[in-house]
Amino acid sequence: MDSSLHEVWQAAAGSPFVPTIGKDNQFLVALTLLLLGFSLGGAFALNRSIVNLPALAVPASLALAFGVVYMFCGVGVYV
Amino acid sequence: MKTSVVFSAFLSLLSLASAATTSSDRKTYPSTFRPPQVFKNANLVHIISLEKNYVKESINVLVENIDKSPQNEYYVPFTADQLSRLGGVEVKDRKDGSVGPFVAEAVELDQSDTHYIRIRLPKALAPGAQQALGITYYLLKAYAPRPASIKQEDQQHLAYAFSAYAPSAYATSKQKTDVKFPSSTIAEYTKLPGSGDVARFPQQQGSKLTYGPFDEKPAGASQPVAVRYEFNKPVTHVSRLERDVEVSHWGGNVAFEERYTLHHRGANLSALFNRVKWQQSQYYQPNTWALKELKFPLRAGSADAYYTDVIGNVSTSRFRSGKREALLEVRPRYPVFGGWKYPFTIGWNSDAKSYLRKTPAGGFVLNVPFLEGPRQAEGVEYEQVQVRVILPEGARNVKFHTTIPTQSIASADVEIHRTFLDTIGRTALIIQARNLVDELRDRELLVSYDYPLSASLRKPLVVFASAMAVFFAAWVVGRVELKFDVAGKK
Numbered sequence: 001m002d003s004s005l006h007e008v009w010q011a012a013a014g015s016p017f018v019p020t021i022g023k024d025n026q027f028l029v030a031l032t033l034l035l036l037g038f039s040l041g042g043a044f045a046l047n048r049s050i051v052n053l054p055a056l057a058v059p060a061s062l063a064l065a066f067g068v069v070y071m072f073c074g075v076g077v078y079v
Numbered sequence: 080m081k082t083s084v085v086f087s088a089f090l091s092l093l094s095l096a097s098a099a100t101t102s103s104d105r106k107t108y109p110s111t112f113r114p115p116q117v118f119k120n121a122n123l124v125h126i127i128s129l130e131k132n133y134v135k136e137s138i139n140v141l142v143e144n145i146d147k148s149p150q151n152e153y154y155v156p157f158t159a160d161q162l163s164r165l166g167g168v169e170v171k172d173r174k175d176g177s178v179g180p181f182v183a184e185a186v187e188l189d190q191s192d193t194h195y196i197r198i199r200l201p202k203a204l205a206p207g208a209q210q211a212l213g214i215t216y217y218l219l220k221a222y223a224p225r226p227a228s229i230k231q232e233d234q235q236h237l238a239y240a241f242s243a244y245a246p247s248a249y250a251t252s253k254q255k256t257d258v259k260f261p262s263s264t265i266a267e268y269t270k271l272p273g274s275g276d277v278a279r280f281p282q283q284q285g286s287k288l289t290y291g292p293f294d295e296k297p298a299g300a301s302q303p304v305a306v307r308y309e310f311n312k313p314v315t316h317v318s319r320l321e322r323d324v325e326v327s328h329w330g331g332n333v334a335f336e337e338r339y340t341l342h343h344r345g346a347n348l349s350a351l352f353n354r355v356k357w358q359q360s361q362y363y364q365p366n367t368w369a370l371k372e373l374k375f376p377l378r379a380g381s382a383d384a385y386y387t388d389v390i391g392n393v394s395t396s397r398f399r400s401g402k403r404e405a406l407l408e409v410r411p412r413y414p415v416f417g418g419w420k421y422p423f424t425i426g427w428n429s430d431a432k433s434y435l436r437k438t439p440a441g442g443f444v445l446n447v448p449f450l451e452g453p454r455q456a457e458g459v460e461y462e463q464v465q466v467r468v469i470l471p472e473g474a475r476n477v478k479f480h481t482t483i484p485t486q487s488i489a490s491a492d493v494e495i496h497r498t499f500l501d502t503i504g505r506t507a508l509i510i511q512a513r514n515l516v517d518e519l520r521d522r523e524l525l526v527s528y529d530y531p532l533s534a535s536l537r538k539p540l541v542v543f544a545s546a547m548a549v550f551f552a553a554w555v556v557g558r559v560e561l562k563f564d565v566a567g568k569k
Contacts, residue, residue: 001491005480005525009444012436017443019331019431026330037546044550048557057550065543069329072500076383078330078428079500079538 027074033067036060110191114154114248116298117146121209123254125245129237129306130261131458132314132344133516134218138245139173141211142204149203154186154195154248155214156299162187162194164219166514168486170198173211181212183486195248196486217516219460222314224346224417225307231356235346235368235417236266237310243271243280243290243302250298255291260308261457262286269304312457313370313415314345320461324447325469326435328535333434333447336426343370345417357414369414370421373453374406377427381405384427388412393423442476442529449483449510449524452517459517466510468526469496473534474506482522487512500538 021029040060044052072079121141128135144150157165162185170181182199196216204210222237229235243256263286271280274294281288290304321338345368360367377384377400384398386409395410411421435445449466452459470477477493489511495504508526 001480001485002478002527003480005444005478005527006523008438008527009436009446009525012438012444015437015439016432017328017331017435017437019328021331023331023430041546041550045553048554050554053550053554057547057554061543061546061550062539064546065539065541068542069500069538073327073330073332076428077499078325078327078332078334079498 021070023073026070030067030070030074033063034071037063037067107187107189110188112186112188114152114195115146116249117144117150118153118204118249119143119145120247120249120251120254123245123247123251125254125256126259127241127256128259129222129239129308129310130259131516132222132310132312132316133458133460134221134239135516135518136216136218138214139211140214140245140247141209142249143209144204144206147206149205151200151203153198153200153212155198156193156195156246156248159192159194161218164221164514165196166217166219166487167484167516167519168196168214168216169484170215171213173213180484183214183484185486217460217514217518219462219514219516220316220344222310222344224314224344226346228347228349230349231353231416232360232364233346234309234311235314236307237314237345238305238307240303240305243269243304244293244296244300247296247300248298251296251300252294254293254296255289258288258290258306260286260288260306261312262309264309265306266309267305267307269306271302271304310345310457311366311368313343313368313455314417315370315455315457315459316342316344317452317459317461318342319463320450320452320465322450322464322466323469324445324467326431326445326471328431328471328530329538331431333429333431333445334426335429335447335451336424337451338422338424340420340422341370341415342420343415343417347418348416352416367414369416371410371414373409373411373455375409375425375451375453377405377407377451378429378433378448379404380433381407381427381429384425386423386425388421388423398427438527442527443474445470445526445528447524447526448520449481449512449522450515450517450520452520454517454520461515461517462513464512464515466512466524467496468508468510468524469498470506470508470526470528471530471535472501472503472505473537474528474530475534476527476529477506477508478527479508479510480523480525481510483512483515483519483524487515487519489513500541502537502541 037060040056044056121143123140126137142153168183170183171179183196186195186197188194222239225236225238245254268288273279281290317339319340323336325334379402381400384407386393386396393412397408399406415421434447435443438444491510494507494509496507497504
């Protein structure tokens with residue numbers, strides 16, 4: 001046990017943890033990102049080329065990645 | 080990629096192992112051990128409170144060093160049975176509140192029925208000097224219902240046996256024992272011959288009995304007495320409480336879940352439960368020894384409360400969340416009588432900003448209550464408590480501090496907990512405590528940890544890599560030529 005933690009807690013009084021996206025907006029952000037991700041993914045599926053891998057697949061994957069994480073949070077499974 | 084994940088997982092495990100803290104205050108001594116007779120109790124007041132469904136004992140003692148050298152170890156004896164039910168031992172200086180609480184640790188003797196709690200005085204007591212100690216502790220599973228079986232509409236009585244002389248490893252010059260009851264209805268109690276001006280012990284003043292004052296008694300002196308009194312409230316005993324606190328940085332949430340295994344240790348029903356009588360008694364005699372409601376005061380801002388048991392959701396609950404406080408009121412599926420059991424689960428969410436702060440050094444510090452059980456007039460006792468603080472995946476350098484008495488902490492370890500979207504698993508601080516009571520609710524549990532940005536990006540990176548793998552595979556598969564090469568076309 002570390003008894004100095006109480007002082008650490010008091011010293012950090014001015015900086016409560018605030019998430020990047022607040023709870024109220026998580027579902028909307030997640031839905032937007034997932035729709036964007038699936039749209040870009042669909043566009044890539046229609047025209048699969050080496051050029052479209054960085055042009056469409058990478059942004060689609062990024063949108064899906066953050067969209068999935070925020071969708072988990074948005075529906076109440078706080079990961 | 081796989082190699083780096085495995086390597087980082089191994090590194091995380093190494094850092095967890097170094098951060099793991101295991102506390103064990105128990106020491107075993109040979110059965111021949113006896114505390115050195117270096118102290119004398121100049122004056123001792125023993126207060127036994129039977130007002131709740133656990134026993135709270137306070138020993139206020141003026142100790143005097145009768146040795147020729149300074150001494151700093153004071154022992155309090157307990158039987159093996161008492162020690163297994165003993166919790167929340169706290170020792171303070173009665174005259175100087177700024178000192179303490181003092182270190183109190185169990186000293187177990189090999190193959191002996193007598194064990195000790197050793198109190199370390201922060202400053203050794205000089206020869207001939209005196210110090211006023213305030214020793215408080217709780218005893219769980221202390222009562223026996225007498226009669227053991229009663230009718231549904233009867234009043235419940237409990238019996239408790241103890242010693243009229245306070246447990247002491249030293250000679251005591253003067254002492255008395257006050258016993259406080261929940262009401263003045265004391266059905267039976269042991270009578271002792273008085274001394275001095277008092278013809279007979281105990282003396283009753285309202286809901287209090289006083290045995291003593293007694294004159295000089297030797298070390299280990301005992302005078303068994305027993306009391307039986309009305310206690311028409313539930314004897315609520317939680318044999319195991321599993322409390323999870325799950326921190327989410329992505330969601331900005333701290334989720335709480337508590338799983339109770341609740342027993343009623345009061346009188347059993349002498350006949351089958353009668354629902355009609357029960358409903359009638361709710362109108363003309365609502366005061367009952369059956370457990371019918373639990374109230375959980377939660378912090379302001381708590382939301383999404385749920386209440387389930389082995390069947391599923393229990394609809395007989397009410398949750399009110401206001402600006403100042405939140406209250407979860409739950410009613411079990413059935414009134415819980417003596418000998419009955421009711422396991423259930425409750426949970427709720429809170430904003431992380433109320434519990435989590437970012438330290439100037441770049442780490443995080445979490446401050447949550449160690450225990451948040453129901454607040455009942457009759458009290459609640461907890462035999463085993465497991466508090467599991469589930470930190471984000473990749474959190475490391477975990478340290479903790481709690482204001483729960485150290486004697487009640489059995490162990491603390493850092494382990495891995497795996498759940499949704501995890502790759503290496505989340506860091507979980509698991510603290511096992513025993514013999515706690517509801518008076519210790521809202522004691523703090525502080526946990527500090529480091530959580531680098533690379534660890535926080537692990538989840539989206541894993542999804543990103545998976546999605547990219549699918550797109551890349553789709554592109555590769557699309558380039559495979561599936562048609563037969565027709566040679567005749569040339």
